[in-house]
Amino acid sequence: MLSRLEAKKPSLCYSEPLTTEKVRATLSVLKGILTSCYGPSGRLKQLHNGMGGAVCTTSQSAVLLRNLSVTHPILKILTTSVQNHVSCFSDCGLFTAILCCNLIENVQKTDLTVTTTIKLNTHLLNFCTNYLRSEVCGCRIPVDFSNTPILLCLVRSILTSKPACMLTRKEIDHISVLILRAFLLTIPENTEDPIILGKSIIVPLKGQRVTDSTVLPGVLIEVSEVQLMKILLVRKSSPLKVVLFSTSLSGDFSDPGEGNVVVSDGVFLENAVLDQLINLGRQLVSDRVELVLCQKVIHPSLKQFLTTHQVIAIDRVGVMLMEPLSKVTGAQPIGSLGSISPGSYGSVKDWCSAKFGCKHFFHLIPNEATVSSLLLCNRSDTAWDELKLTCQTALHVLQLIIKEPWVLLGGGCTETHLAAYIRHKTYEEPGSILQDDGCTQAELQLIAEAFCSALESLAGSLEHDGGEILIDMKYGHFWSIQGRVAILLTNQGLSKASYQHPTRNCKNCKSEFGSRSSLLGT
């Protein structure tokens, strides 16, 4: 930590930090890194620390920005705001960051005063969000939950835009179906208000084929093979009565208070505690409990006692699984060694053992619950990490869709369409954007041009393979013609088989403006 120490120095002041050449250079380096990652054909980045250790391959903004050490304070604000955005909405980090860099670059070329720039950008932003939310918006599509192709398309577009997952086309199809199924399982069947969504637990399984991934209703608890053998000896019945302990059953004597506890000679507290545990076990047996789950450790004697009485005991479940287990079984976590009230017991429909790859699982099958386990396989560690993050993103985006059931066209179409619409409006009806506060039409046109070209160059950065980019100037449709093989994706822009979620667009526009204008204010 000594290297972190720095001698006290008087403060140094710089004025107009954004206009210096150094900042521009660093900004364009950052932009270069981010742009090259953007989109389905984006390039991957390998992160390592030069001292050995794990190497991470990624193209996602969340991973990239977390690991990049940005030194310049202005870039730091930019990257932190993008990271905060991602932690709120999961998706569109690169979109936000690149647009932000583009805007800063373009706005600096205009030579307008900072206050005018901020004012006009705020107007343009409000104009955009209003347009994207309005009914007349030409680039958004309503989502109907009975229509799975759109949902599937949305998930697939999220997966394809993360090339570091290393998935083939077939694997992408497989995973997107799994994600959608996992999401649908979290929606409760009885639709009472308010809807409380369930949970999808992602279970890691590395080194397997991606197509081995699967979704199972209920909870998977990883157990050792030996343990599973013992469990398998137990008679099965259905449904099972379950008890869930959050307190330790190891017989440790915790919390003696702030004073001293003096134990006289010849008194063995271990025996006393063990007696207590066995008494508890007796009660469980007499209450016909068939499955004991404990967050912490169960004393071997108690475990032995329970097994001889045909009760399955699984300990060291961990705090992460407690809530889903309580949800699946309906049992209340017990924090006492005393008598257990009958209301705390829960039940499951059935259990079975399962083996995936080299791992053994104890699978609890619920009667009807919103908890499911998504068993995710991928070939390597780093690809698995990337895939896990992508799945979480997709699940989160699907949840956001429930709140605002709209998607936007993907593949750069939304951006170019929006740019075309703003251009049209600034020339035809500047009054609709410009409000009273003393900005001229010429200023508006300058800023609108900067704004629109930032959007268009964002769309253009989807193309990495030296292909040509075509934009229809009238409707703002966007094509990229890849290399020699011209794949024309036309048909009103709808056939472009990828969608974006609208809230991500609207909201991240806002947040990038927040950070942007604060940048311009400095």
Added chain:
Amino acid sequence: MAVAGSVKMALQVAEVLEAIVSRCVGPEGRQVLCTKPTGEVLLSRDGGRVLEALHLDHPIARIIVACVSSHLRKTGDGAKTFIIFLCHLLRGLLAITEKEKDSLTLENIQTFERRWKNCCQWKCISQALVTFQTQILDYIIDEYLSRHFLSIFSSSAKERTLCRSSLELLLEAYFCGRVGRNNRKLISQLMCDYFFKCMTSESGMEVFELVDNCFVELNVSVTGLPVSDSRIIDGLVLHRDFSVYCPADGDIRVAIVREIIQPVFSTYRSEFVLNSETQFQTSQIWIMERTKSIMKHLLSQNVKLLLSSVKQPDLVIYYARLSGISVVDCLSSEEISLIQRIIGLSPFVLSQASLQCEISDTASVKFCKPFILRSKTYVHLGLISTCTFIPHCIILCGPVQGLVEQHENALYGAFKMLQQLFKDFDLNYIKKANNQNDTLSPPIYKNSGKNNQLPKSYTHSIQRPYQDTDIKNNDELEETQYLKVHSNLVVSNVELETYIPCSPPKMIPTDAVQTDETWRCLPLENNRVIDDYELLIESNSASNSITENTRIEISYENFQVIDIAEKRSMLPVKYKSVDTYKSQSFCSSSIPAGCVLPVGGSFEILLHYYLLNYAKKCQQLDEIIVSKLIANALLGIPKILYKPKKGNHSFPQIYLRALHTLQTNQPMVSSWAGLESVIGKYYLLTSVLQCLTKILTIDLVINIKRQPQKNSDQDSEDELQH
């Protein structure tokens, strides 16, 4: 190493600070970004924050920043203006001394002596500054400036009510200098809403105190969401999640606990002796049973929510869940004390002796539910307030923590500013008869002691022959006008009574006009009566148009002196002095709560104008120098504010127009929509003058090797031995 303290050096230091803060001044001001070697980033337009973030080497710079900080702690506003004003004062001082130095160098005195002489001179000036601050400033504010004051209260005859539009103007102007351009409107609207939502009609200063003390607890900051998602929500949001949440409705009662509910084997400084295994088992069972019974008892009291300042063990959580009681534990002591203040509930104490604990103190809450913000869960309580504060929380959103913090600080500062604004401020000064034309007639005292409501009421009128004889209006019109003006002003019957005997002399053809000075002693239980300044100004302008003589209303001005009972004993003395020395009188007046002026340098230009006027009439040299110095330094602030404006709105134009309107006594027109607090400006002025005197009285800066020691004898002896 010792360096002579000089104004030149102080000015250099202050100019460096000025260069930093002047960038953030005014609506066109920009942000300052501070970074630390650790990588933290601070984004701010708040002068105080920026100054405190600087790592300063120079001792004078540190003195200045310390003065700014202590000023801010009191008022929450004016750090940037502080530095600019100080800088201009120092510049002015230097200009004066440069002039004198030219004459000194001719005399060829030795340098040391000259320096000594300089020091004496500084001392004189600093003394003059102190006299100015304590005596002249109050006089000028009361005598001249007060007639321009507006009020944010729209008051009818009986009670004052806060005018929302005025408050909005005030806050908008405040946030102009504090937050970024694009968020200004939103934040000031948020503050205004919060203010009105939290206040009841009878809320007073204690609400300000509560918000001031517990501002952190009343805020939730969220990063990653756009600033426009910031909002106010009803009730209190605790920065914790439920340990147990059991949905409940109907009558939800809440209890507060500060200790672990589960009994433990041994308490602090005691010993528990275990003699047998059965004893251990029975005591464990007893602990369980007792926890269970406490929970049952809580439930029987209809307690559905338990707030705890300590972490409760698993056992308690388990039994709480069984009983359907929600538990929030690990609350900070600040949060607990805030809740206690709002609902007036004290924590219950568990008695060790009896199993049946007494829980007398419970309070109702409207609701208690989890509140999810950006995937983090908080506890949302609908407390039923027993004090005048209605609990509401501000949720502040922003893309980065720095921006959220900036808004939070701005809101906090705004609360401090309002807190000062809502207090009356007493002005005390000696009024000198420096007007040479005044021939003071023996004062007439009228004691309307027969009035029971007021213990003492004096009327003191000094008759002054009126200089201008060019009043060409008929007396009748003037009389009606006069009565109309005063009938607006009159607050109680007593005042009417005192005025009526005075008014006839004014109407006599000699045009003698008198100044009425009324001292009133109000008993404490009487609420302070506030003049309606808005009405005064309105009626003045009305009378202008009719009488065409603008000096009338100046002399008609009445001073209302409201003294609280503690000062009553002082009053006779004061009158005696008036009696014996007819040329001067002790006055005490007040800046009433809620006094504001239009933003954009009005205060500075007005004070500048009246100070120059005062200097013209004044005879003492040092008073003239100091008044002129301050008057000119005051202009520095509007100069910076109007810098970006061009043409007709440039500073010289504005200044000339303002002077013209003042000379012709027309009402001032400001090109800015917005208001600022008078009392804040007053405090600022006094703080700057105090800071300046502090700087001027230093003659040597000595660099020592360690921190200045507190007075302790052993230490100094040790040092001597080495």
